[in-house]
Amino acid sequence: MHLYNRINKEELKQRLAEETFERKTISFYRYFILDDPQTFRDDLFRDWFPLDCFGRIYVAREGINAQMSVPEHNWNAFLETLQKYEIFENIPIKYAIEDDGKSFYKLTIKVRPKLVADGLDEGSYDVTNVGTHLSGLDFHKYIGQENTVVVDMRNYYESEIGHFEGAICPEADTFREELEIVTDLLENQKDKKVLLYCTGGIRCEKASAYLKEQGFKDVNQLHGGILEYARQIKKEGLESKFLGKNFVFDERLGESVNGQIISRCHQCGKPCDTHTNCANNGCHILFIQCTECAEQYHGCCTSECVHEKETGLGKPKEERIVFGNSRKYRKSLSLIRAEELKIS
C-alpha cells in the first residue's frame, strides 16, 4: 500500500462530487509528546486511507492537529482506529456546523517540526502543561471582571477587525512575537486571572503552557476559540462580547460575529473590515481596503504597486497571500497617504 495519494486532483474532485454517501466534517487537536511522529503518521495513513477519510492532518513531536471528513458509514470504524492510540484518549472532537461534507477531497497527513511555530527550542517548556479550559459561557462571564485580563493570542491582522471587549491585542505578526509581547506587557500582572483566546483554541493551548512556565498563576483559555464562543452565544441568545469580524482562513477571510465594523481602511481611514491581498503579483500583501480605494488603487496597496502591476514590472511571487509586517506596512501606508495629500 502506498502511503501517499497518487491520483491527480481533478480525478479526486470528480470522485468526491460523485459520492453517493454523506460525510461528517470534524476537527480535533491535542498536544502530546510523540517519540516517533513519522511512524505515527504512517500508521494513521494506513488506518484512515482504507476508510476513505479525507482531510488535512498535521503531526509533530508535540502532538496532532486534524481537520477531516469521515464517511458516515465508516464512522464507527473510524472511532475504533482512535482507540488504538493513547493520544486520542477522550479527545474532544468538534463537528462542523455548516457541513456539506465537501471540505476535503483527499487524505493529507504531514509531519511538521511543530504544530504551532513558536520559534522556541523543543523542550524549553512543557507544552502539555496547559491552562484551564473555559467554555464560551464561562469565558463570557469572566470578561470585564476585576483582576482579569483578556488577551488576544492571534496576529494583529486578525485582531484588528474583531476582538473581545477590552482585550489586549498586541501588534504581532507571528505567534512567536505574540508570546514575547504578551509576556512583557503582563510582566507585573502574573497574579491576575489571564483569559486567552484565539480562532479555534490551538494557539492558546501552547500560549497557556508558555505563560504558566513564565510564572503566571491563573491562566485560562477559551476552549474551541472564537468559533465555539460565537456558536454558544448564539444558542443562548446572549449579547456577544466579541466585537466585529472573526478572521478565518478561507476565501471569505472573516465572518461577522456581531455585525459591528471596528477597523478602518488602511488607505483612506474610513470604517472597513474587508481584507484583500494586493493585486500586484510582486506584492500580494494582506491589507484592509474599502471599495472606493480598491477602485482608485486598482486593488493595489500603494501607487508603487499600481505602477508595477500596470507595467508588469513586479516580479511574480507564488500565488498566495502574504501575511506579516503589518506594523511596518501600516506605517508606510500612512506616510504615503500624507505624501499624496501634500502633492494634491
Ligand SMILES: [Zn+2]
Ligand atoms: Zn479606503
Ligand SMILES: [Zn+2]
Ligand atoms: Zn502591494
